[in-house]
Every structure is written in structure tokens, then in C-alpha cells.
Amino acid sequence: MTTRTRERDKREALLRAARDVLVEEGYHHAKIDEIAQRAGVAKGTYYLYFKDKRAIFAELVDGLVARIESAIVRVDERADLGAQVRHNIRATIAVLAEDPPLARIVLGPTSGLDAAFTDTVTRMHVGVVSLLSRTLRDGQSLGVVAEGDTDLLAMFAVGALKEAVLRSEELGPARREQLVTELARFLEKGFLRLR
Amino acid sequence: MTTRTRERDKREALLRAARDVLVEEGYHHAKIDEIAQRAGVAKGTYYLYFKDKRAIFAELVDGLVARIESAIVRVDERADLGAQVRHNIRATIAVLAEDPPLARIVLGPTSGLDAAFTDTVTRMHVGVVSLLSRTLRDGQSLGVVAEGDTDLLAMFAVGALKEAVLRSEELGPARREQLVTELARFLEKGFLRLR
Amino acid sequence: MTTRTRERDKREALLRAARDVLVEEGYHHAKIDEIAQRAGVAKGTYYLYFKDKRAIFAELVDGLVARIESAIVRVDERADLGAQVRHNIRATIAVLAEDPPLARIVLGPTSGLDAAFTDTVTRMHVGVVSLLSRTLRDGQSLGVVAEGDTDLLAMFAVGALKEAVLRSEELGPARREQLVTELARFLEKGFLRLR
Amino acid sequence: MTTRTRERDKREALLRAARDVLVEEGYHHAKIDEIAQRAGVAKGTYYLYFKDKRAIFAELVDGLVARIESAIVRVDERADLGAQVRHNIRATIAVLAEDPPLARIVLGPTSGLDAAFTDTVTRMHVGVVSLLSRTLRDGQSLGVVAEGDTDLLAMFAVGALKEAVLRSEELGPARREQLVTELARFLEKGFLRLR
DNA sequence: CATGAATGAGGGTTCATTCAT
DNA sequence: GATGAATGAACCCTCATTCAT
Numbered sequence: 041m042t043t044r045t046r047e048r049d050k051r052e053a054l055l056r057a058a059r060d061v062l063v064e065e066g067y068h069h070a071k072i073d074e075i076a077q078r079a080g081v082a083k084g085t086y087y088l089y090f091k092d093k094r095a096i097f098a099e100l101v102d103g104l105v106a107r108i109e110s111a112i113v114r115v116d117e118r119a120d121l122g123a124q125v126r127h128n129i130r131a132t133i134a135v136l137a138e139d140p141p142l143a144r145i146v147l148g149p150t151s152g153l154d155a156a157f158t159d160t161v162t163r164m165h166v167g168v169v170s171l172l173s174r175t176l177r178d179g180q181s182l183g184v185v186a187e188g189d190t191d192l193l194a195m196f197a198v199g200a201l202k203e204a205v206l207r208s209e210e211l212g213p214a215r216r217e218q219l220v221t222e223l224a225r226f227l228e229k230g231f232l233r234l235r
Numbered sequence: 236m237t238t239r240t241r242e243r244d245k246r247e248a249l250l251r252a253a254r255d256v257l258v259e260e261g262y263h264h265a266k267i268d269e270i271a272q273r274a275g276v277a278k279g280t281y282y283l284y285f286k287d288k289r290a291i292f293a294e295l296v297d298g299l300v301a302r303i304e305s306a307i308v309r310v311d312e313r314a315d316l317g318a319q320v321r322h323n324i325r326a327t328i329a330v331l332a333e334d335p336p337l338a339r340i341v342l343g344p345t346s347g348l349d350a351a352f353t354d355t356v357t358r359m360h361v362g363v364v365s366l367l368s369r370t371l372r373d374g375q376s377l378g379v380v381a382e383g384d385t386d387l388l389a390m391f392a393v394g395a396l397k398e399a400v401l402r403s404e405e406l407g408p409a410r411r412e413q414l415v416t417e418l419a420r421f422l423e424k425g426f427l428r429l430r
Numbered sequence: 431m432t433t434r435t436r437e438r439d440k441r442e443a444l445l446r447a448a449r450d451v452l453v454e455e456g457y458h459h460a461k462i463d464e465i466a467q468r469a470g471v472a473k474g475t476y477y478l479y480f481k482d483k484r485a486i487f488a489e490l491v492d493g494l495v496a497r498i499e500s501a502i503v504r505v506d507e508r509a510d511l512g513a514q515v516r517h518n519i520r521a522t523i524a525v526l527a528e529d530p531p532l533a534r535i536v537l538g539p540t541s542g543l544d545a546a547f548t549d550t551v552t553r554m555h556v557g558v559v560s561l562l563s564r565t566l567r568d569g570q571s572l573g574v575v576a577e578g579d580t581d582l583l584a585m586f587a588v589g590a591l592k593e594a595v596l597r598s599e600e601l602g603p604a605r606r607e608q609l610v611t612e613l614a615r616f617l618e619k620g621f622l623r624l625r
Numbered sequence: 626m627t628t629r630t631r632e633r634d635k636r637e638a639l640l641r642a643a644r645d646v647l648v649e650e651g652y653h654h655a656k657i658d659e660i661a662q663r664a665g666v667a668k669g670t671y672y673l674y675f676k677d678k679r680a681i682f683a684e685l686v687d688g689l690v691a692r693i694e695s696a697i698v699r700v701d702e703r704a705d706l707g708a709q710v711r712h713n714i715r716a717t718i719a720v721l722a723e724d725p726p727l728a729r730i731v732l733g734p735t736s737g738l739d740a741a742f743t744d745t746v747t748r749m750h751v752g753v754v755s756l757l758s759r760t761l762r763d764g765q766s767l768g769v770v771a772e773g774d775t776d777l778l779a780m781f782a783v784g785a786l787k788e789a790v791l792r793s794e795e796l797g798p799a800r801r802e803q804l805v806t807e808l809a810r811f812l813e814k815g816f817l818r819l820r
Numbered sequence: 821c822a823t824g825a826a827t828g829a830g831g832g833t834t835c836a837t838t839c840a841t
Numbered sequence: 842g843a844t845g846a847a848t849g850a851a852c853c854c855t856c857a858t859t860c861a862t
Binding site: 440471472473474475478 | 846847848849850
């Protein structure tokens with residue numbers, strides 16, 4: 041069991057190290073050697089836990105995507121729509137705020153990353169946008185969402201959110217707290233006719 | 236004159252090829268050899284026109300940034316603010332729409348690119364956002380912009396614009412035309428109190 | 431321990447190979463690939479032991495210079511000057527004779543070598559010549575050295591020594607033994623009996 | 626005739642440029658491009674006058690060697706030997722002093738230069754040394770040269786001369802004039818008066 | 821003859837991956 | 842499991858040489 045724990049530890053140490061290196065150097069400048077060193081293991085050990093260079097970063101990205109997806113509530117149109125949207129904004133930001141540097145990678149367009157990440161990230165994007173779009177369409181028939189192309193509206197909303205998160209580090213921590221409030225207000229006044 | 240034309244041609248063929256390769260493979264996977272091949276010249280020829288690998292990509296990025304900057308009108312607060320904002324949205328989108336794949340690189344966060352690009356791109360970002368923020372602040376004192384943190388509002392607006400451009404290829408060309416209209420409307424209803 | 435021995439071995443095999451290649455091809459024609467091959471390792475292995483191409487040659491040159499310097503006794507003017515000079519000639523030749531081809535590189539003017547070597551070699555030269563010059567000046571005040579410009583005399587002596595070493599391979603081994611004796615005699619007496 | 630003169634001019638301009646570049650950069654760092662530029666012609670023009678990179682440097686070296694050889698008088702043992710030796714020293718130094726940097730290349734051991742030069746330079750060396758050695762042997766039978774291995778003695782003499790020339794730039798011009806006198810005296814007398 | 825744009829072989833260096841211990 | 846020495850494919854860049862104009 042100690043052994044099993046130790047194994048766990050090494051795997052996680054590697055993941056943590058990989059995240060740091062990814063954030064500091066970017067995928068291509070990240071060296072297996074440095075990840076291993078920061079994790080306190082030998083280079084060869086890396087390959088006991090991960091198939092190749094791509095694998096560890098894929099796992100980091102997949103993990104974040106999964107955490108976002110599980111934080112978002114499937115919108116129930118019979119309940120308070122505004123509350124649900126606000127909750128999803130808040131929840132998404134909360135997950136991303138746990139690790140802003142990593143968030144930046146997942147939120148950004150995929151240029152410069154390998155095809156493997158591109159796919160994962162793109163899938164998440166499409167998923168989030170189409171979910172939101174559908175929600176907005178439902179909202180329109182209920183009369184609580186303004187007229188307009190819901191795909192585009194969803195896009196705008198996601199873009200505003202992404203930018204906010206991407207730049208949130210540049211803001212002082214004080215302003216960061218306003219972010220959720222302001223964003224919700226912005227989205228509401230833009231296309232929501234809540235009450 | 237023929238000679239001069241040939242030179243021009245090769246330089247431009249290389250730039251075009253580099254753009255394609257950059258878009259398809261990302262900066263790090265882009266091989267000089269492939270750029271040269273696609274441009275129909277030998278590898279050595281590349282170095283007659285560009286100092287090193289970075290140079291050609293820097294030129295692509297700088298060029299787009301310059302085109303965007305020169306397309307944006309400095310906002311005159313005594314004139315019709317809404318019209319000016321709409322014009323800037325339209326103009327920016329127009330420039331970016333000339334080359335969406337390249338746009339994606341300039342608009343995205345800079346992960347995966349070399350420090351050289353990061354700087355250029357970041358400078359543009361900061362410039363655009365702070366320009367917009369200042370404009371909004373002026374708008375607030377004139378009473379045509381809603382209350383709120385103008386830095387955040389500027390961020391949201393830029394984010395929405397970026398996302399729109401980034402995803403504009405996924406939209407059919409028909410819907411792409413709606414983009415400007417919808418975005419303008421979205422921004423107006425969100426924080427502009429025009430009329 | 432076996433491991434440590436292997437490491438040592440490879441490093442030394444590389445140094446030996448580099449010496450051979452340097453002697454046979456000169457610095458610029460020397461290829462890392464060939465050094466590695468002759469040492470029986472892969473090209474990449476070279477870079478485990480030496481930072482870059484220059485490093486291995488610098489080490490060879492530095493090593494020889496150091497061996498020469500530690501073989502030379504600082505001249506004590508109160509003791510037998512002739513004996514000391516003879517000893518220094520003998521000791522220098524002995525060190526250089528351990529590896530005549532390498533000696534040729536250190537003794538020669540520095541054309542064709544990189545600035546890095548030039549410096550080391552020049553420093554040694556200047557050091558040896560000025561040491562000898564000072565000794566001769568002391569010798570003059572003691573009356574055991576002839577009148578004359580001691581800088582020039584030191585130069586002549588070093589030149590004769592260098593040439594002797596450089597050409598010593600062309601001599602049969604038998605004659606090589608005479609070298610020290612003859613050189614000492616030459617320096618003492620000259621060889622022309624004019625008038 | 627004008628044309629012929631112009632051709633001559635270009636060839637000579639290239640040779641002059643090549644000498645400068647060779648002296649400043651060494652053979653391997655010398656670029657055809659720079660030679661052509663300094664000569665005020667296009668790169669392609671170089672190849673109208675010289676077969677390849679090696680050719681122009683070979684010509685420079687051959688020229689200097691030829692000038693040295695024609696300046697040396699074949700020693701006539703029936704005439705004043707001392708005078709002839711002094712003349713040869715003087716003449717050799719005079720030729721070399723016309724172009725000390727180039728001299729350095731010809732006098733130095735051949736490491737770092739291409740095989741082509743090595744051969745020329747070595748041939749000259751062997752020629753000079755064996756000529757001198759024969760002269761000394763003759764001198765011995767006439768009783769004007771001391772006992773000893775004449776090959777070695779010739780070597781020492783040439784070495785002293787070479788070193789003197791190689792370092793002559795470091796000396797002030799005043800001291801450079803002493804060089805011939807001192808060297809002749811050195812060869813006659815040696816400089817140690819031990820016992 | 822003169823030009824200089826074009827070529828492409830060649831070599832130094834990096835780093836993901838393997839494998840014997 | 843753990844190690845880290847060894848490997849070699851990959852890629853940027855230089856520069857001697859050619860040749861169409």
C-alpha cells in the first residue's frame with residue numbers, strides 16, 4: 041500500500057510539474073527532462089506513468105475540461121433561467137480560477153498546440169456553445185431571451201467570458217471579484233429580458 | 236524589371252506559404268524546408284528574403300496588427316459614438332476576415348508562440364482594450380454608456396468580437412453577414428444607451 | 431563503479447578521438463559525427479560529455495598548456511642557471527613529445543583556430559617568453575648571459591625550441607634524443623665561428 | 626588594352642581583398658562573398674578569375690614562397706660564409722616584412738589550413754632547411770661551423786628566424802631594426818656564457 | 821565579361837524515447 | 842519499479858558554387 045501510495049505520488053508529482061512547465065514554457069519548449077526533475081524523479085520514470093510527451097498534457101487538459109463540464113448545470117427551462125445562467129457563469133469561472141494559467145491554455149485558440157489538444161479543446165468549445173445556444177433558443181420561445189441568432193449570441197457570451205478569464209490575472213484581485221457581477225449584468229442587459 | 240518582379244514574387248510566395256504552414260502546423264512544427272517547398276524555391280532561397288525562421292512569421296503578425304490599427308478610427312466623442320463603434324467593429328472584422336486563419340493566431344492568447352510574437356500581440360491587445368476603455372469612460376460622462384467598470388466592459392466587448400471572428404469560419408457565409416449587425420446590437424443593448 | 435568506469439572511458443575515448451581528428455583534419459574540418467564514431471559512441475553522446483564542439487578542443491589545448499606550465503621550474507637565479515635552463519628545455523620537450531601532433535597545434539601560430547584557442551595559446555606564449563626574458567636579464571647582471579636585447583634573445587630561443595619540437599617527428603627517434611643536448615649547446619654557443 | 630587592364634585590375638583587387646580577408650578572418654571564416662565585395666565586384670565575377678575558394682589563397686601563398694626563394698642566394702662556400710648567411714637572413718626578413726600578416730600564415734605550422742597549403746608550405750620548409758643544413762655541413766668541413774647535427778642546427782636557426790618574424794609586429798619598429806643584427810649575433814655566438 | 825539570385829549539401833545541436841542495470 | 846546513459850532523427854542555418862540574363 042505504501043508502494044501504491046508512492047506510485048500515486050509520483051504520478052501526481054509529474055502532473056503538477058508538467059502543469060508548471062506547460063504554463064511557464066509552453067508545450068513545445070517543455071522538456072520531459074525538466075518535468076521529471078521538478079517532480080523529483082528520473083527521466084526514465086516519466087515513461088512508466090505516461091506513454092509519451094503528449095499524454096501528460098492531454099491529461100491536464102482533459103481534466104480541466106471535465107471539471108468545467110461537470111460544474112455546469114444542464115439548464116432546466118422550467119426553473120429560473122437567469123439564476124441558472126448566473127450559476128453557470130460563476131461555476132465556470134470558479135473552476136477556471138483554480139488554475140488561471142492552465143485555463144488560458146484551454147480557453148485559447150489552439151494555434152501552436154498539437155492536434156491532440158486541438159481536438160479536445162475544440163470539442164469542449166462546440167459543446168459549451170451549442171448547449172448555450174439551445175438554452176437561448178428555448179429562452180426565446182419562452183420570451184425571456186431577446187430576438188437574434190442564438191448561435192451568435194452564444195458565441196458572444198462565451199467570448200466575453202473567455203476574455204474575462206484570460207485577462208483576469210491582469211486585474212487586481214479586487215476587480216476580479218466584480219467580474220462575475222459585471223459579466224452577468226452585461227449578458228442580461230444585452231440579451232436577457234429577465235423580468 | 237522582370238527580375239524585380241521575380242524577387243517580389245518569391246518573397247510573397249514565401250509569405251503565403253509561411254502563412255499556410257503556420258496555420259496548418261503552428262509555429263514550432265513549421266519547417267523552413269516546407270515553406271520553401273510550397274513557395275516553389277529551395278531552402279537556401281528562404282534565407283535570401285528572411286533573416287531566420289522567426290522573421291517571416293513576425294512579418295505576418297506585424298502586418299496584420301498594423302492593418303487592424305490603421306483600420307480603427309480614433310473615437311471622436313463629439314461625433315456619433317454608436318456609429319463610430321459600429322464602424323470600428325465592422326472595420327476590424329473586415330481586416331480579420333481577409334485572412335481568418337491568420338487572424339486566429341493574432342487574436343489568440345500567445346501560448347505556443349515565441350516571445351517575439353507574444354510581445355507584438357500583447358501590445359496590440361493592451362492598446363485596443365485601453366483605447367476602448369477610455370472611450371467608454373468618456374461615453375459614461377456623456378451619459379451614453381451604462382455604469383460599470385469600463386475595463387471589464389471593454390474586455391467583454393473585445394472578447395465577444397474575438398470569439399466571433401475566431402468562429403466565423405464555422406458559420407456559413409450567410410450568417411457571417413449577420414455577425415456585424417448582431418454584435419453591434421449586442422454591445423448596444425449591453426452597455427450602450429444610444430438614444 | 432562499473433558505470434563510473436564506463437563514463438570515464440567514453441569521455442576519454444572522445445578526447446582521444448578528438449585529438450586524432452583535430453590532428454588529421456584541423457579544427458574546422460573536424461566533424462562531431464566523426465569524433466563520436468571513432469570513440470564508438472553516437473553523436474548525441476558527445477553532448478553528454480562536452481557542451482559544444484569547441485569545448486573538447488579547448489580541453490585538449492588547456493590540458494597541454496597546463497602540463498607544460500607545471501613542468502617548468504621558476505628559475506632561481508641563485509642556483510645553477512645552466513642546469514635550470516637545460517632542465518626546462520628537457521621538461522618542455524618531454525611534455526610536448528608525449529603528443530607531438532597536439533604539440534604542433536599549441537605551438538603554432540593560431541591561424542585557423544577559433545578565438546577561444548588563440549587566447550589560451552597566446553597567453554602561454556607571452557608568459558613563457560617574458561619569463562625567459564626576465565631570466566636572461568637577471569643572467570646578464572650576473573654576467574652569465576651575453577649582451578643583447580633579452581626580448582629578442584628569448585624569442586630566438588623559444589623559436590628554436592618550437593621548431594625543434596614541431597619537426598621532431600621527421601627526425602628518427604635516435605636523433606630526437608640528441609635534440610636536448612644540441613639545443614642546449616646551441617643556445618650556449620651558437621654555431622658560427624666566423625672570423 | 627583597356628579591357629585587359631581592367632581584367633588585370635579585378636584579378637589583383639581580388640587578390641588584395643583575399644589577402645586582407647585571409648589575414649583578418651583565417652581561411653575557413655573567409656567568405657567568397659566578402660572577398661568579392663571588398664574587391665568591388667560581384668560574387669560571380671570571382672569565379673571568372675579563380676577556379677574555387679582554395680585557388681586564390683594558394684596563389685597568395687605560392688607567391689610569397691616564390692619571393693622568398695628568389696631572394697635567397699644559393700650559398701657559395703668559397704666566398705664569405707658569414708656575409709652570405711647575414712644576407713639571407715636580411716633578405717628573408719625583408720620579403721616577409723613586406724606583409725607580416727601573410728608571412729605569419731606561411732611560416733606557421735599548417736594546422737587548420739587545407740591540405741593544398743600544407744603541401745606548398747611544407748615543401749618550402751623542407752627546401753629551406755635542407756639547403757641550410759647542406760650549407761652548414763660544408764661549413765663544418767671548412768672549419769667555420771661548430772660540430773653538431775647540422776639538421777638540428779638548421780632547424781634551430783629557422784625556428785629562431787620564424788619566431789622573430791612572427792612576433793616582429795609586437796616589437797616596436799625601433800627594435801625591429803635590431804632584429805637582423807641580434808639574430809646574426811645569436812646564431813654566431815649563442816647567448817649563454819656558462820662556465 | 822559581369823552579375824547576383826538560386827541552389828542544396830553539410831554540420832552543429834536538441835531532445836523524445838529506449839533499455840541495460 | 843527506478844534509473845539515467847545512450848541513441849539518432851530532426852531541423853535550422855551557412856556558404857561555396859552555378860547559371861540564366
